[in-house]
Amino acid sequence: MKQISKLSLLPIALLLPHSVSAAVVFADDFTGGRDPSWITDRYSPTTVTTVMFGGDERLQMTVDGTGSAANRPGAYSSAFYNTQGLKSPNAATTGEPWVYSVGIYFSSAMLSGTGLYNVSAWANSGGGSAFPVLGFRSHDVADPFNPSAANITTALRVWDPEAGGYVEFAPTLLLADQWNTFEIAADAGGFTFSVNGSELYADTTVPNPLVLNEVFVQTYNYGQAAPTSYLFDNVMVSTVPEPGVAALGLIGLAGLLRRRVR
Numbered sequence: 089m090k091q092i093s094k095l096s097l098l099p100i101a102l103l104l105p106h107s108v109s110a111a112v113v114f115a116d117d118f119t120g121g122r123d124p125s126w127i128t129d130r131y132s133p134t135t136v137t138t139v140m141f142g143g144d145e146r147l148q149m150t151v152d153g154t155g156s157a158a159n160r161p162g163a164y165s166s167a168f169y170n171t172q173g174l175k176s177p178n179a180a181t182t183g184e185p186w187v188y189s190v191g192i193y194f195s196s197a198m199l200s201g202t203g204l205y206n207v208s209a210w211a212n213s214g215g216g217s218a219f220p221v222l223g224f225r226s227h228d229v230a231d232p233f234n235p236s237a238a239n240i241t242t243a244l245r246v247w248d249p250e251a252g253g254y255v256e257f258a259p260t261l262l263l264a265d266q267w268n269t270f271e272i273a274a275d276a277g278g279f280t281f282s283v284n285g286s287e288l289y290a291d292t293t294v295p296n297p298l299v300l301n302e303v304f305v306q307t308y309n310y311g312q313a314a315p316t317s318y319l320f321d322n323v324m325v326s327t328v329p330e331p332g333v334a335a336l337g338l339i340g341l342a343g344l345l346r347r348r349v350r
């Protein structure tokens with residue numbers, strides 16, 4: 089048998105450690121409460137708690153009239169603070185492709201087109217200048233704060249500033265009365281947004297997509313007096329191998345196998 093040269097093993101030794109599997113950066117399944125790294129983003133929902141739902145502990149965020157623009161302290165009265173949720177800086181990673189996924193529960197009411205709902209997963213990427221957002225909204229675009237508006241519609245949407253802001257899609261990927269997985273994935277080419285494993289949108293105009301600073305779970309306060317609750321679970325941020333690197337590793341392995349069977 090031909091001696092395997094040390095040089096032929098080198099690419100495998102260099103590449104396999106990076107191509108074996110995803111590495112978890114941050115995960116929270118809300119068992120026993122939320123991870124202490126979560127902090128308020130913009131303005132706190134009225135309640136943020138862990139609840140039992142469907143036999144498992146989940147994060148529940150509830151907004152109501154006490155957190156409306158009219159009832160917030162003056163410094164927080166702008167619409168900016170209608171977005172109310174949590175973020176964790178413990179999800180930070182840089183230099184490798186990353187994936188942020190979170191489960192969001194959608195009741196049939198949320199998808200019925202008859203009320204005001206808004207929930208989303210965000211990341212802070214690109215060195216602070218890019219905020220990939222994958223969200224859902226149910227409101228009348230012409231009259232968004234009116235729960236009795238005539239033309240309430242529902243949409244999945246992705247924030248893409250170069251495309252003019254939110255890019256909206258009919259929410260056909262969402263399942264009623266079930267958990268739905270929202271995923272934002274970054275590689276050197278930009279962001280890919282998926283729901284329940286199906287790609288919704290790709291944003292290829294992103295500065296420094298491999299920089300991830302924080303991830304968010306967000307709700308929105310439309311100023312309604314009555315509470316609106318949202319459920320989240322299974323936050324996961326992981327880094328994944330570059331497909332190109334993994335492929336090179338396999339090519340190296342194939343070369344090694346060829347040599348061994350001679």
Ligand SMILES: [Ca+2]
Nearest residue numbers: 117144145321
């Ligand atoms: Ca859980």
